Amino acid sequence: MTGERGTVLVTGFDPFDGYSVNPALLVATALHRRQVARCHIVGAELPTVFATALQRLDQLLARYRPVLVICLGLAAGRATLRLERVAINRDDARRPDNSGAQPTGQAVIDGAPSAYLSTLPLEAMQRAMTAAGVPTDTSQSAGSFVCNHVFFGLMHRLATNPELQGARGGFVHLPLLLGQGRPCMPLTQMVHGIRTGIRVALNIPHQTQAADDAHI
Known part of the structure; x- marks a missing residue:
């Protein structure tokens, strides 16, 4: 479509850990086919499975070649977005994934750097999302479950795949939905926050962030 700047890919995981729904997938679905800052949003599902999550992500990246990728996951017990x-090159699951796999002490990608930094403008996004009425903070650790697995895999692909040159990406954890437990947040508020963050990321020029231990 004339005037479009590209595609934004937003992913969310399927339900896991006994929850019947995953707010990450609901947010990605709610944003699917919307437009922000003249970019078309594609919302897509990833499996909460170490062995196949990155395979599905690779399919999505190859198909859409997005300019921006935001992967979403659930962090029960958190009150904010x-x-x-930081994404670390380590799988160390404290519970099984949806296939029953529970890798410990394994690299996400053999031979890759030990860590990558998000290339999203985190501070600007946090300020805008908080100002929009969505409690938001930043975190230095995405854990070592499938969320971090996907986050690291995404950042490695953005750093090494020439077809994705210039694309930015990162990961956002979400709280539980209303009715799932406490603390929690309404779905509409989460959607508003992620959409606000996307707009900020698209409107701020790219800033390269190194992916070596000296910056962690």
Whole structure:
């Protein structure tokens, strides 16, 4: 469509850990086919499975070649939207994924750097999302479950795949939905926060962030 700047990919995981729904997937679905800052949003589902989550992400990246990628996950027990700063090259699951796999002490990608930083403008996003009435903070650790697995895999692909040159990406953890437990947040508020963050990220020039241990 004339005037469009590209595609934004927003992913959310399927339900896991006994929850019947995953707010991350609901937010991604709610944003699907919307437009922000002249970019078309594609919302897509990822499996909460170490062995196949990155395969599905690779399919989505190849199909859409997005200019911006935001992967979403659930962090029960948190009251805010949490912008993740660091992805580590380590799988160390404290519980099984949806296939029953529970890797411990394994690299996400053999031979890759030990960590990557998000390339999203986190501070600007946090300010705008908070000002929009959505409690938001930043975090130095995305854990070591499938969320971090996907976050690290995404950042490695953005750093090494020439077809994705210039694209930015990162990960955001969400709280529980109303009715799932406490603390929690309404779905509409989460959607508003992520959409606000997307707009900020699209309107701020790219800033390269190194992915070596000296910056962690």
